[in-house]
Amino acid sequence: MKRLFAVSVTAALALFALPALAEPVKVVATFTILGDMVRQIGGDEVAVTTLVGPDGDAHVYEPTPADARALGAANLVVVNGLGMEGWIDRLVKASGYKGPVTVTSSGVKPIAGTEEHEEHGHDGHGAFDPHAWQSVANAKIYADNILKGLVAAAPDKAATLRANHAAYEAKLDAVEAEIKAALKPIPRKDRKIVTSHDAFGYYGKTYGVTFLAPVGMSTEAEAAAGDIARMIRQIKKEKIKAVFVETIADPRLLEQISRETGARIGGRVYSDALSAADGPAATYIDMMRHNLQQFTRALAPAS
Ligand SMILES: [Zn+2]
Numbered sequence: 001m002k003r004l005f006a007v008s009v010t011a012a013l014a015l016f017a018l019p020a021l022a023e024p025v026k027v028v029a030t031f032t033i034l035g036d037m038v039r040q041i042g043g044d045e046v047a048v049t050t051l052v053g054p055d056g057d058a059h060v061y062e063p064t065p066a067d068a069r070a071l072g073a074a075n076l077v078v079v080n081g082l083g084m085e086g087w088i089d090r091l092v093k094a095s096g097y098k099g100p101v102t103v104t105s106s107g108v109k110p111i112a113g114t115e116e117h118e119e120h121g122h123d124g125h126g127a128f129d130p131h132a133w134q135s136v137a138n139a140k141i142y143a144d145n146i147l148k149g150l151v152a153a154a155p156d157k158a159a160t161l162r163a164n165h166a167a168y169e170a171k172l173d174a175v176e177a178e179i180k181a182a183l184k185p186i187p188r189k190d191r192k193i194v195t196s197h198d199a200f201g202y203y204g205k206t207y208g209v210t211f212l213a214p215v216g217m218s219t220e221a222e223a224a225a226g227d228i229a230r231m232i233r234q235i236k237k238e239k240i241k242a243v244f245v246e247t248i249a250d251p252r253l254l255e256q257i258s259r260e261t262g263a264r265i266g267g268r269v270y271s272d273a274l275s276a277a278d279g280p281a282a283t284y285i286d287m288m289r290h291n292l293q294q295f296t297r298a299l300a301p302a303s
Contacts, residue, residue, distance in 0.1 A: 102149030242266030242298035
């Protein structure tokens with residue numbers, strides 16, 4: 001009933017050509033992790049369109065005409081930055097969107113990109129590792145930036161947005177505490193994980209886990225035979241127990257590495273995209289919990 005009422009009020013306002021204050025803020029987010037954060041903070045005050053969908057790869061995305069239309073109608077565009085969305089500037093231009101753009105990673109201390117990534121990156125990307133959200137401390141910076149963007153777009157909704165943001169921040173703190181507590185019993189030297197592409201640099205730095213990947217920070221790059229051979233030697237030498245395939249990546253390379261090293265495939269982890277709503281990583285927080293469970297199950301000393 002409430003929803004019906006809101007719609008009719010909006011319609012009435014539209015009739016008088018007044019600014020439609022009851023309408024949700026139309027936000028376009030580039031990929032699911034950002035879309036979820038906007039929803040957590042925006043609640044009912046936002047209508048979010050996410051360009052790269054669940055299990056999609058934002059590194060190599062090709063925007064559609066529908067994306068340009070969504071941008072053209074948006075009040076706010078939310079991007080990651082750090083070279084993650086190499087296609088966004090062209091899309092913004094094509095759409096005619098002239099409104100504000102919130103760069104969620106703004107204020108994050110970036111980790112330098114790998115050489116590989118620089119070689120293969122387009123348009124001069126690759127100076128930095130874009131996967132900053134993989135540290136919850138950074139996710140809190142993302143949440144702050146999203147709050148700022150939403151409040152600027154809808155100052156009349158500031159009180160609700162701030163309350164939602166505070167509640168979300170408390171949840172982020174809780175999940176960060178869980179990650180630290182779960183990793184604590186695992187000796188630092190045993191915290192070694194192999195993933196398909198290099199998406200967990202911030203996670204590793206923040207939580208003291210060493211991540212190895214045969215492919216660089218963008219899925220655009222392909223692993224060189226020499227790199228794969230080196231990685232196989234390293235996995236054997238360091239007795240790494242498990243390799244993980246991100247849901248956005250091709251599993252074949254890691255299957256080969258698993259066969260040649262005896263390291264088992266430790267399960268699917270989510271790096272750059274959330275799962276569908278009925279999957280194990282429908283929100284950012286669910287993703288962090290799911291990955292933690294996968295990592296600790298593989299790393300925990302046998303009891
Ligand atoms: Zn990535």
